[in-house]
Amino acid sequence: MTAKIIDGRLIAETLRAEIAREATDFRNQTGIVPHLTAVLVGDDPASAVYVKNKHLACEKAGFKSTLVRLPAETTQQELLHVVERLNADPTVHGILVQLPLPKGLAAQPILDAVSPLKDVDCFHPENVGLLSQGRPRFLPCTPSGVQQILIHEQVTVPGAHVVIVGRSDIVGRPLALMLLQKGQAADATVTVCHSRTKDLAAVARTADILVAAIGQPEFITADMVKPGAVVIDVGINRVGERLVGDVAFAAVSEVASAITPVPRGVGPMTITMLLANTLKAAKLAS
Ligand code: NAP
Numbered sequence: 001m002t003a004k005i006i007d008g009r010l011i012a013e014t015l016r017a018e019i020a021r022e023a024t025d026f027r028n029q030t031g032i033v034p035h036l037t038a039v040l041v042g043d044d045p046a047s048a049v050y051v052k053n054k055h056l057a058c059e060k061a062g063f064k065s066t067l068v069r070l071p072a073e074t075t076q077q078e079l080l081h082v083v084e085r086l087n088a089d090p091t092v093h094g095i096l097v098q099l100p101l102p103k104g105l106a107a108q109p110i111l112d113a114v115s116p117l118k119d120v121d122c123f124h125p126e127n128v129g130l131l132s133q134g135r136p137r138f139l140p141c142t143p144s145g146v147q148q149i150l151i152h153e154q155v156t157v158p159g160a161h162v163v164i165v166g167r168s169d170i171v172g173r174p175l176a177l178m179l180l181q182k183g184q185a186a187d188a189t190v191t192v193c194h195s196r197t198k199d200l201a202a203v204a205r206t207a208d209i210l211v212a213a214i215g216q217p218e219f220i221t222a223d224m225v226k227p228g229a230v231v232i233d234v235g236i237n238r239v240g241e242r243l244v245g246d247v248a249f250a251a252v253s254e255v256a257s258a259i260t261p262v263p264r265g266v267g268p269m270t271i272t273m274l275l276a277n278t279l280k281a282a283k284l285a286s
Helices: 008-030 045-060 076-088 107-113 125-132 141-152 172-180 200-204 249-253 267-285
Strands: 035-041 064-070 094-097 161-165 189-193 209-212 230-233 237-239 242-244
Touching: 008 045, 008 141, 008 267, 035 045, 035 076, 035 267, 045 064, 045 267, 064 076, 076 094, 076 107, 094 107, 094 267, 125 172, 141 172, 141 230, 141 267, 161 172, 161 200, 172 189, 189 200
Parallel strands: 035 064, 035 094, 161 189, 161 209, 209 230
Antiparallel strands: 237 242
């Protein structure tokens, strides 16, 4: 079998156009322009690129986007004050603190300080709690992007066995919560694997839908994939000049029925869902 290659960029473009239309309608009705503020601390070049891409996506969707840039020497207290100022600013609808923070700054207290109503990354415990109870305010961006791919590709998720490799707070764990819920592109039987999972290959082979979110280049090999499975590769790993996923793309493409590439798979969906959350935050504030 040669897998269908899922074009995440195309799905993202379609969704971004819908979000832009919705934002225009909202602006026409209320006069409010959705506004995302990113906080970037230090000089990490990869973080600067991510923030720039988010800024460009906002502008293209007709959103306002601002950046608070702080030096690497910023103290925990100073960063906390910036977040509190943004929380209190009624013209800011979404706050994004770009991770990782420089050494010496603890991310958790900062993320906890972001107003849950402006927490467009869905990291705040209140929003994670609502998600786990099946009544989400915001959906976490990367897991939501994965779910949108499954919807757009008309993959049957209800009743399917989804195996997620990786249990991070950003990807694996919230994705498991989402796919366990009742509803469209959900109602799955979910297994989550991690570094202590016994015979991970055997577990992975039972998946109808296999999601890799590990951060290990080409970790998922063809022998770990059931013939006909749908494979979603969340991983982004730099190997020399190349970007590769967590899945050995060429070999797994010969076994799977559909597969997301890296780049142009899940990556473009993450920013798209950030736009969706920012629009929702603006609506919640109006
Ligand atoms: P993370 O926080 O480092 O978590 C990695 C997870 O994978 C952990 O649960 C870890 O298990 C598990 N793991 C690592 N090595 C393993 C192994 N050999 N066998 C089994 N499990 C293993 O990573 P993350 O933030 O979720 O990111 C994962 C990947 O997705 C990275 O490549 C990242 O760049 C990418 N990513 C992409 C997007 C996007 O927009 N496409 C967004 C976020 C992340 P333990 O918990 O036991 O340590």
